[in-house]
Amino acid sequence: xxxxxxxxxxxxxxxxxxxxxxxxxxxxxxxxxxxxxxxxxxxxxxxxxxxxxxxxxxxxxxxxxxxxxxxxxxxxxxxxxxxxxxxxxxxxxxxxxxxxxxxxxxxxxxxxxxxxxxxxxxxxxxxxxxxxxxxxxxxxxxxxxxxxxxxxxxxxxxxxxxxxxxxxxxxxxxxxxxxxxxxxxxxxxxxxxxxxxxxxxxxxxxxxxxxxxxxxxxxxxxxxxxxxxxxxxxxxxxxxxxxxxxxxxxxxxxxxxxxxxxxxxxxxxxxxxxxxxxxxxxxxxxxxxxxxxxxxxxxxxxxxxxxxxxxxxxxxxxxxxxxxxxxxxxxxxxxxxxxxxxxxxxxxxxxxxxxxxxxxxxxxxxxxxxxxxxxxxxxxxxxxxxxxxxxxxxxxxxxxxxxxxxxxxxxxxxxxxxxxxxxxxxxxxxxxxxxxxxxxxxxxxxxxxxxx
Numbered sequence: 442x443x444x445x446x447x448x449x450x451x452x453x454x455x456x457x458x459x460x461x462x463x464x465x466x467x468x469x470x471x472x473x474x475x476x477x478x479x480x481x482x483x484x485x486x487x488x489x490x491x492x493x494x495x496x497x498x499x500x501x502x503x504x505x506x507x508x509x510x511x512x513x514x515x516x517x518x519x520x521x522x523x524x525x526x527x528x529x530x531x532x533x534x535x536x537x538x539x540x541x542x543x544x545x546x547x548x549x550x551x552x553x554x555x556x557x558x559x560x561x562x563x564x565x566x567x568x569x570x571x572x573x574x575x576x577x578x579x580x581x582x583x584x585x586x587x588x589x590x591x592x593x594x595x596x597x598x599x600x601x602x603x604x605x606x607x608x609x610x611x612x613x614x615x616x617x618x619x620x621x622x623x624x625x626x627x628x629x630x631x632x633x634x635x636x637x638x639x640x641x642x643x644x645x646x647x648x649x650x651x652x653x654x655x656x657x658x659x660x661x662x663x664x665x666x667x668x669x670x671x672x673x674x675x676x677x678x679x680x681x682x683x684x685x686x687x688x689x690x691x692x693x694x695x696x697x698x699x700x701x702x703x704x705x706x707x708x709x710x711x712x713x714x715x716x717x718x719x720x721x722x723x724x725x726x727x728x729x730x731x732x733x734x735x736x737x738x739x740x741x742x743x744x745x746x747x748x749x750x751x752x753x754x755x756x757x758x759x760x761x762x763x764x765x766x767x768x769x770x771x772x773x774x775x776x777x778x779x780x781x782x783x784x785x786x787x788x789x790x791x792x793x794x795x796x797x798x799x800x801x802x803x804x805x806x807x808x809x810x811x812x813x814x815x816x817x818x819x820x821x822x823x824x825x826x827x828x829x830x831x832x833x834x835x836x837x838x839x840x841x842x843x844x845x846x847x848x849x850x851x852x853x854x855x856x857x858x859x860x861x862x863x864x865x866x867x868x869x870x871x872x873x874x875x876x877x878x879x880x881x882x883x884x885x886x887x888x889x890x891x892x893x
Contacts, residue, residue: 570834574865579891585860588673588714590632592858594847597639603630634675645672665701667692676716685713708735708744717758728755734770752776759802771799801846805870816842
C-alpha cells in the first residue's frame, strides 16, 4: 500500500545553523569536547594498518562503493559525497599521558563509573607482633659479658642456660628445670651449644676445657682440652664440634675420634667470640675481637674468605636458611652495623646502621626475616624484613644489654637474655602453616618463674 510522503516542516534559523555545524563539523572542533556517534563503526584513519601488514585505504570520507551505497540508502541519490565526513566515524582515539593510564584503586571515583564495583583481591594484613614478652624467667648470676654465649635452645625443645659455674636445663614443654652440671669453684661456664639432634650439649669453660654431656642421661661423655684460655664460642656440624677461644684459635673436634681435636684453625688476632656453621655444613663463619669475619670450609686450615669492613668485635653471625651463601654479621659498639655477604662471590651486599651495639643475629626458618639484639645504648630487639631491611617491630623490656639469643625449634619464639638476670620469651615469627598459630611454648606457660 503506497503512502504519500510528507515533507518535513521548514527549519528555523537556529535549527538550520545547528545542522550546518553538524555537516561542517571539521570547522568547529573543540579540544575540550569529543564527538560521539550512536554506531560502533571504527575509524579507519585511526587504525594502525602497518601493524597487521594491511594497506591503508586512501578513502577516509566514505567514498568507497560501500560508503556510496550506504549514503544513497540513507540520504537519497542526490546527497553530495563530502558533506558529512564525521557521521560514520567512531570516536577518534585520544592520546593520554602514562599517568592517566594507571589503574590504581585510588583513581576510581564513585561518580565516574556508576554501578561499577571493582573486584580487587583483599589486601594482605600486616602481621601483628606482640610488643611485650609473654614469659620471663629469673636467671640469677647470668653474666653481663659480650664475648660469651650462655643460652641455647635444642631441637628437643630444651633450653640450656649457664649461670655462674653451673648449667641448667629448662624444658619448654613442661616448664621443668633440672641442673645438668656444676664445674669447680674456680671455674665458670663461658659457652653452651646443643648438637643438631638435641641429645648432646657442649659446655665451654673458663679454664679452656670443653665437655660433652648426654642431657637425657645427665652424664658427661668426655672432656677435651686444647685451648689455653676460656672457650666463649661453640658450633656443631653433625659430629664435628668447633670451639673458639680467647687464645685466638679455633679447634675442630670430632667426638667419634680419640684425639681431643682433629685440626687447629689460626686466623684471628684476638679472641674468637662468634662461630656458626652454614645450613649445608660446608662453611664455618667465625667472628673475633679483631673486628674480622672469616669463612672456612670443611678441610681448610686457613680462611678462604676474609671480611674486614667491621670496625668493632664481630660476635653476631647468622647464615640464611633461604639463600645459599648468604651470611649476615653484626659489629659491636664502635660499629653498630649489620652487614650482608655473598660468600660464593666474596662480596658485600648491604650494610645497615642499627644505631646500637649488635650482640646477636638469628634468621627465621619460616619466613625471610631476621632478628637482632642490641646493647649500648638502646638494649632493644629488632625484627627485620629481608632484603628490604625494613623494621617490622622494635621490642624493649631488658634494662641491660641483650647479650644472648636463641630460637625455638618451631621457629616462632625467641628467648633473650641480658645482664639484668632475666630471660624473656617473645613471639616474633609466624609458623610455617599459619601466621596466627601460637607456639607450643607460648600456649603452655605464662608468667614469671625462676630458672633455678
